Amino acid sequence: MKKVYLHGENTRDIKEVELEATAGHGQLVEIFKREFKITEPDGDYIVFLQEDVVFEDGEEIEVKAEIIHRGHYHFHRCKKIHTSVTYNGQTESFDFKPSATGNKVLKTVLKSFKISGNDVAGLILKVNDSLILKATDHIGSFAGHHDCKLSLILAPDKVIQG
Numbered sequence: 001m002k003k004v005y006l007h008g009e010n011t012r013d014i015k016e017v018e019l020e021a022t023a024g025h026g027q028l029v030e031i032f033k034r035e036f037k038i039t040e041p042d043g044d045y046i047v048f049l050q051e052d053v054v055f056e057d058g059e060e061i062e063v064k065a066e067i068i069h070r071g072h073y074h075f076h077r078c079k080k081i082h083t084s085v086t087y088n089g090q091t092e093s094f095d096f097k098p099s100a101t102g103n104k105v106l107k108t109v110l111k112s113f114k115i116s117g118n119d120v121a122g123l124i125l126k127v128n129d130s131l132i133l134k135a136t137d138h139i140g141s142f143a144g145h146h147d148c149k150l151s152l153i154l155a156p157d158k159v160i161q162g
Contacts, residue, residue, distance in 0.1 A: 004028075007050075007074040007138045008036050009098065009145055014072075032075045048074040048099035050138070074099035074138050077145035085109050085125070087154035098140025102133040109154055126153045 002023070006015040015035040019027060029045055032038070050072035076098035083094045083105070092112050096105060106125055110116070115123065125133040127142050133152060143150040 003071065005072045006032055006035055007072060007099070007141060008032065009076045009078070009140050009143065011036065012137060012141050028073065029075070032073075036075075045075045045077055046079060046098075048076065048097055048140075050074065050099045050101065072099070072138075074140050076140045078140065078143065078148035080148065081139050081143045082149045083139065083152060084149075085112075085152045085154055087113050087115075096139050098138060098143065100139045101135060102137045102139070103135040105133065105139055105152075106135070109152075113154065122157045123154055124157045126155055 001018045002021050003016060003018050006017055013036075017031055017035060019031060028047060032045070074097075078098055080095040081098055081100075083096055084091050085094065087109075090113070092109070094105075094108060094112070096108075102125060106123075109125065110120055110123070127133055127150070131142075133139070133142070139150060
């Protein structure tokens with residue numbers, strides 16, 4: 001038996017599950033549907049290993065990780081999340097796999113906006129005024145399959161008013 005973490009589109013919930021060591025894509029998708037209570041999926045799900053390889057329909061997978069970083073699988077109907085990030089009135093566009101973590105997104109965004117050194121401290125990515133993209137969040141958890149898009153704001157964690 002192997003233990004893995006499951007992540008899905010439009011939810012920050014993470015499910016820890018056990019499956020046979022020889023489980024294939026179909027078995028993993030069935031467990032995902034059961035755990036996330038999907039009765040009538042609209043479109044085919046794609047299995048993403050966190051920050052890495054894409055496993056598409058029909059391709060068998062070998063689950064190699066037990067509750068370690070590489071044991072996170074994300075299920076989504078989008079191959080990429082078209083992401084726009086706004087910082088100081090400037091907007092940049094990116095394409096990320098749904099399994100990309102907030103940490104990877106932030107690093108890519110900082111590099112694109114040429115932000116480094118002390119300027120990096122305290123910057124965060126916000127989905128909206130009250131929702132922060134955490135370092136371990138999968139970006140696909142915030143994007144639906146109908147448009148495969150997400151808009152983020154790069155902003156200071158603390159705003160000084162006065």
